[in-house]
Amino acid sequence: SPGVNWGCHGGCLTCSDSNGCLSCKPRFFFFLERSGMRQVGVCLSSCPSGYYGTRSRSPDINKCTKCGLSNCDSCFNRNFCMRCKAGFYLLQGKCQETCPEGLVPSDTQRECVLDCSAECDTCLNGDTCTKCKAGLYLLKGKCQHSCPVELEPNEQLAECIPKVHCEVGDWADWSPCSRKGKTCGFKRGEETRRRDILRPPSPHGDPCPPTTETRQCVVKKKKKCPEPIATHGVMGTDGALRDQESGGFEGGGFRDPSRMSKGIQQI
Numbered sequence: 001s002p003g004v005n006w007g008c009h010g011g012c013l014t015c016s017d018s019n020g021c022l023s024c025k026p027r028f029f030f031f032l033e034r035s036g037m038r039q040v041g042v043c044l045s046s047c048p049s050g051y052y053g054t055r056s057r058s059p060d061i062n063k064c065t066k067c068g069l070s071n072c073d074s075c076f077n078r079n080f081c082m083r084c085k086a087g088f089y090l091l092q093g094k095c096q097e098t099c100p101e102g103l104v105p106s107d108t109q110r111e112c113v114l115d116c117s118a119e120c121d122t123c124l125n126g127d128t129c130t131k132c133k134a135g136l137y138l139l140k141g142k143c144q145h146s147c148p149v150e151l152e153p154n155e156q157l158a159e160c161i162p163k164v165h166c167e168v169g170d171w172a173d174w175s176p177c178s179r180k181g182k183t184c185g186f187k188r189g190e191e192t193r194r195r196d197i198l199r200p201p202s203p204h205g206d207p208c209p210p211t212t213e214t215r216q217c218v219v220k221k222k223k224k225c226p227e228p229i230a231t232h233g234v235m236g237t238d239g240a241l242r243d244q245e246s247g248g249f250e251g252g253g254f255r256d257p258s259r260m261s262k263g264i265q266q267i
Contacts, residue, residue: 012041163205172193
């Protein structure tokens with residue numbers, strides 16, 4: 001049609017030089033923006049303060065609709081405010097100049113909130129805190145500077161929680177009597193037993209007892225350690241020592257069998 005431009009910028013789908021956007025691309029909202037004495041169409045990804053977006057089945061006619069409540073900065077729909085303008089306080093979707101009894105205005109949240117005690121950050125009512133201010137710990141709806149002896153502070157939760165004490169299992173059997181890593185060649189040695197940690201303690205809980213024990217032990221009958229066996233060669237029937245890999249004579253000749261190691265094997 002005359003005056004319609006299909007080469008629009010931004011979120012516009014169609015536009016004209018005089019009226020701006022005429023329709024929007026999907027997921028954009030159509031909004032009439034005042035420019036001097038006239039209004040110009042623009043397409044926005046989110047609606048400005050005091051308006052809310054309404055979507056339809058046809059994406060090109062999503063539009064920004066003015067909130068129907070006075071002093072509302074942003075709303076969910078025409079009759080339900082989500083944030084009030086400065087100097088007003090949200091209560092049940094409406095903006096109030098003052099808050100009713102039992103509630104106090106919060107300038108940061110722009111809401112009417114419960115009148116909590118000075119040590120509370122948030123509360124269920126005037127006597128029950130749900131979150132304490134920094135450096136304090138919640139216990140049964142009250143904020144404490146320190147926790148009772150049977151409890152401990154949890155810095156992440158800002159609460160007093162029960163201490164967890166260490167728990168260990170039963171002792172395992174004693175190990176074989178040994179000395180310097182060997183189990184032979186001695187009369188007196190040491191034996192060891194161990195137990196597992198079933199539940200580690202919390203930061204202020206009782207620590208774990210020793211999980212390893214060692215005691216002296218005596219071998220009833222001293223066991224002789226076996227002598228090492230020679231594996232570098234074998235003795236032939238002629239009395240010569242041969243290398244196992246090459247089969248040749250070691251040292252280039254014959255040797256006296258009586259001087260050979262006990263570990264040499266007769267073949």
